[in-house]
Amino acid sequence: MTQFERLTIDDIARLAKVSRTTASMVLNGYAERYRISAATVERVLQVAKDHHFTPSQSARALRTRRSNTIGLVIPDLTNSAHAALAQAMEWQCRERYQYQLVLVTSDENPVRETEGIAHLVSHQVDGLIVVPCTGDAKRYEKWMKRLPLVFADRRVEESSIPYVVTDAVETVATLVGESIARGAREVVYLGGQPELSASRDRLAGYRQALRQHGLEERPDWVFERDYQRESGYELMKSWFAEHQRYPQALFAGSITLLEGVLQFMNDAHQLAQAPGQLMTFDDHKLLDCLPFKIDAIIQDSAQLAEHSLRCVFSLLEGDGEPDSRLVPARIRYRRSGG
Structure with missing residues (x-):
């Protein structure tokens, strides 16, 4: 038996002495719409705070058809270039779109990559950005019917999936x-x-x-x-x-x-x-x-991240097929006179 206690919205309702429906309305931001009293709102929020409770993202995703998460698949985090891309993408995803980034690694292994994509899709991410580890377009095309998909850092020839890569x-x-x-x-x-x-x-x-x-x-x-x-x-x-x-x-x-x-x-x-x-x-x-x-x-990690996310959200909002993009790079000279 686990030593950890997993609270549900029913527990919060019981502790706050309100109905489950009322607790749900308060915690999901609908108190004003349904004219729930300020005292009740304060009591429910205080109980939730005291018990470090946040509403289930899975349940919210079922209601809204949005999880407010974007999935990222990169080869590995020991590569400083991939780590920099992930860092830039996480910050922009959170600060500009109020979304959370969920990351998995492929280890440059096509089987593990497919498993990682399937894992993210099963967790209802709203869009997917992949640094592909193969040139096999068929491995990726099947996911396009499920959610917005964009390639970053690498493109796949003979694929219609949009990409954002370094020039x-x-x-x-x-x-x-x-x-x-x-x-x-x-x-x-x-x-x-x-x-x-x-x-x-x-x-x-x-x-x-x-x-x-x-x-x-x-x-x-x-x-x-x-x-x-x-x-x-x-x-x-x-x-x-x-x-x-x-x-x-x-x-x-x-x-x-x-x-x-x-x-x-x-x-x-x-x-x-x-x-x-x-x-x-x-x-x-x-x-x-x-x-x-x-x-x-x-490589300009910030620009790679920005344009990749812009492509994903363009697809998510149905704004048409985004254009692929080449992002300029620059040279850091260390030699004398460079």
Whole structure:
């Protein structure tokens, strides 16, 4: 038997010595409409306060067909970029829309992602924002009949679901191109799952920079696995083992991959050796504390969150199909003279 006491509205009514209907009207904000006396309202509210009681959201959702919650599915919270997106979305959801954000993680696992979406839908969230971990449109299309659904940070090709993503191609091309312009003739790229739109966009920006500066891609320059820290470590370890040195320039497709690269550099050489130029997609304040400079592309989490929520509420209110959007990114230069 549980040691915790779960109060119901019947308990509040009994303690306040009123009917269940009266207690329900007071707690759900209908006292004035039904002309319930101020003394009764005060007594019911005081009992509820004394017992830390709030009305059931599930019951309210059944009455109003709204739960005042939005679901968010992200790959993981250890990725600082995803954590920043969740933080921005939670704040805006609460402050701008008076909604609560309910979050689940997929661990970049399609099965777990589907289970997470099903869990949120079963709890009657009013809308859903997903950072998809696959490029399989069919996995997501079936939910569109149930509730408003928007992709954030990543899009899914051949899907009609609206998306809000970072405009990565030109920003990556600019950053990598500047590295080449400074003299790099060997630029290694470490990326995530090639089926993800974010991976394709970042790789497209990298290759655009090579073309624009007349640099031919070599077979040992581009490596893609996933966005896990362990993959960054293993890819850097493998490249160093083959070449017995670090590349002239290195672009990490995510902060998590960079973390793995830095871990290898620390384990192997206590950070005393490094690529001639280091670049990453996504930023972290700890990069300011390293003994070498790392230029980073910063996504605008606030704008990603704002436009994603705007899309969801547009669908929820029946304002028509919202337009997908590309959100600009910016570069944080740490190198001297950047």
